[in-house]
Amino acid sequence: MTSSIISSTKNLFRKYKDRMIEADAEPVTLIVIGCGQRGKAYGKYALQSDACKVVAIAEPRPQTRKLYAEQHRVDATLVFETWKDLHAASADTMKTVGKRLADAVLIAVQDHMHVEVALAFAEQGYHILCEKPMATTMEDCIRIEEAINKAGIIFGMGHVMRYSPYSQEITKIVQSGALGQLINIVQVEPVGYYHFAHSYVRGNWGSEKDSSFALMTKCCHDIDIICHWMSPSPPVKISSFGSLRHFHHRAKPLDAGDAIRCLDCTMENDCPYSAKRIYLDSVSRGNTGWPVSTLVDGIPDIENITAALKEGPYGQCVYESNNDVCDNQVVNLEFENGNTASFTMVAFTSAICERQLRMHFTYGEIIGDMNKYVVTDFRANKTKTFHPINEGGGHGGGDMGLIRTFVEAVRTGNQQLLGTDVSEILRSHLTVFAAEASRREEKVINCVEFERKARASLREMLAQTVLR
Structure with missing residues (x-):
């Protein structure tokens, strides 16, 4: 049953398709804004494939900027210290030459900067791949959605879990209906004890005022893929509990x-x-x-x-740092069709980001850990284990899968290749904001009403700005 759905030949097909793209088309040109960990992860594809090429970068750190430029052989005239300098150079080029510096922009700066960079380059007509999260406030996420729709550009989101071989194979089983109707999902994100200490205590995501709450910065793509698997039925109710239990x-x-x-x-x-x-x-x-x-x-x-x-x-000592985000949190969701899901984020584990998944269908179940998944068919009374092939890159191959798909979407002008669009991305982010509101307000949140209020709040803010 599932063997007809999942075929090892698809990995060969991907490589063959990449070679055909490389042979038949000019490479998609990329600007990388932020050459740190995520910028390097996405830029790696340009070093391995002729499908795309990094032609301009912006990075404030001198050595990081120098090394990235050398690795990608970026012309010195297109290496910038700040994104604003690069943006200004792009404006000059568009004015004098009549074209943009590149086809697309990869936004890999700190979370709170996403909105201003996305709005600026969307206005210039660049296709955009933005690292998660979309933005750190509901209003800014909505502003990005409006800007992307107005510009009519391709938009990709750093929800890399959707693009790993592991997740894509599971998605095919869900959508095939081979195990009946999906009823319930349980997912655990074991962040990892030293990973959490590094990123969410000592690091850039430890303070909510400097970034955002942990469910957003770490787990927005968990909520996204849960909603994706449950689609087309949207979430209608959500509750959440959590706290900063240990790192204080x-x-x-x-x-x-x-x-x-x-x-x-x-x-x-x-x-x-x-x-x-x-x-x-x-x-x-x-x-x-x-x-x-x-x-x-x-x-x-x-x-x-x-x-x-x-x-x-x-x-610094983890007990003397300025962190304030949750080190454990649970989220419960009810969908319009009555389906349910639960999600747990926890710091205290050695399974660094090796997400644990249970999916319960009317005629079977799937149990996975990102390295393998086990499918049980109740009707056939059979169980089979699958080991997806990771072609390399972080997040089980999701990093490479996302950038490859984004480049092809830009090359063909086809947003649908990404399997999502900016409006769906916004809805999954609003679901994360709703979960955090539930945790803080200690009540069940109606997701539909929550989105309505968020959009009304932005309209009110814009109206007040005009009046001033």
């Missing part, structure tokens, strides 16, 4: 005393969140990738990582 001063071990930094702490060797263990010991073993690569500008080594731990936020 009250949980600090007494033996740590007054130490503010791990390198000054007498019990550092016994702490699972030790910065020395996570970063310094890692680079001493030759690891120059994530997470140590995020601490410094350029290539990490013992000297510059030590300096970062002595002076920067990544060397």
Whole structure:
């Protein structure tokens, strides 16, 4: 049954199709705004395929900018320190030459910057791939939707889970109806104890005012894919519970005393969140990738990582940091057709982002962990395990799958290839905002009414701006 749905030949077909694209068409040209971890992840496709080429970049960090430009052989005249400088150069080129610098823009800057960059380049007519989340407020997400629709451009979202071989194979089974009607989904996002400490305590996503709440910054693509699997039935009710349970001063071990930094702490060797263990010991073993690569500008080594731990936020005690986002949260959803789903995000696990999935159908079930999934058909009384082929890249191949699909969508002018559009992306983001509202307000949220109020709020804000 499922073997007829899933075929190993599709991976060969993808590679064959890429070769045909490369042979028959000029490469899609890309601008990369932000050359950090996500910018590198998406840019990797341009180094492996002739389907696209990075022709301009903007990155404030000197060494990161230099290394990225060299790797992609970007002309020095198209290497910029800020996105605003690049945007101005694009405006000049459009005015003098009558065309844009490239076909599309990849937005991989900090979350709070997404809206201004997206609006600016949408106005110039660039196709856009934006890293998740879309924006950090409901109003800004709606503004992006309106700008994209007005410009009539291709829009991709960094919901990479949709584009991994694992997820796409499961999606085909869901949509085929081979196991009957999907009734319930249970998904767990095990962020990982040191991953959470790195990104959501010490790192860029630890403070809500500097970024957004954890459910949005970490898990918006979990909610998105749950809604995708349940479509076309939309979510109508949502509830959520969660808190910052452990990473705060009250949980600090007494033996740590007054130490503010791990390198000054007498019990550092016994702490699972030790910065020395996570970063310094890692680079001493030759690891120059994530997470140590995020601490410094350029290539990490013992000297510059030590300096970062002595002076920067990544060397701080996790119990003395300025973080305020949830380290555990659950979300419950009811859909229009009566289907249900539950989602859990938790920091305290060694299964770093290896999401656990259970899908319950009228005639079967699927149990998965992102590396494999097991399909049971109740009617045939048969169970089979599948191991999707990861062609490389992060998120089980989702990073590569997304950028490949986006490039092809731009090349052909076909938004449908991405399997979503800006309005659906907005709705899944509003569902995440509704979940957080439920957690804060301690009540069940009506998703339809929540969206109506969000749009009305933006209209009111715009009206007040005009009156001023």
